[in-house]
Amino acid sequence: MKKILPACPVETTLMLISDRWKILIIRDLLSGTKRFGQLKKSIGNISQKVLTANLRSMEETGLVNRKVFAEVPPHVEYTLTETGYSLDPVLKAMYNWGEEYKWRVNSDGALTPPE
Numbered sequence: 001m002k003k004i005l006p007a008c009p010v011e012t013t014l015m016l017i018s019d020r021w022k023i024l025i026i027r028d029l030l031s032g033t034k035r036f037g038q039l040k041k042s043i044g045n046i047s048q049k050v051l052t053a054n055l056r057s058m059e060e061t062g063l064v065n066r067k068v069f070a071e072v073p074p075h076v077e078y079t080l081t082e083t084g085y086s087l088d089p090v091l092k093a094m095y096n097w098g099e100e101y102k103w104r105v106n107s108d109g110a111l112t113p114p115e
Contacts, residue, residue: 016061017087021046021054023094026080026087029064033079058084 005012017023024043028034034042040051055078058064063084067077080087 013090016063017090019054021050022058022063023091025051025054025058025078026063026084027091029078029080029084030088030091033077036076036078039078063087 006015017026021043024046025039028039028042036051036055039055040046040048043051055064055066059066062081065079065081067079069075069077
């Protein structure tokens with residue numbers, strides 16, 4: 001059964017990654033597979049419950065793969081799927097925009113229009 005998605009592609013993208021935590025999870029997983037604890041530490045001020053909920057949501061939408069290792073103590077690793085990795089240019093564009101915005105704000109204390 002096909003999932004009904006918004007008609008607007010921007011809305012579809014926002015539906016998948018609009019949560020600030022999801023963007024940070026993707027950012028951290030772009031460099032490779034991470035364990036749950038590594039993600040929690042690198043993201044910072046995120047609760048275990050919120051991280052778990054976001055990872056589950058991202059797994060359901062096909063952005064993240066979850067691999068459970070049956071050992072003691074058990075551990076879980078998360079990796080971006082091909083679809084997840086395809087968001088790399090989106091995050092790079094957001095990074096570049098943020099850098100430019102910070103430069104404009106910090107250069108003279110006021111936003112200046114682009115030339």
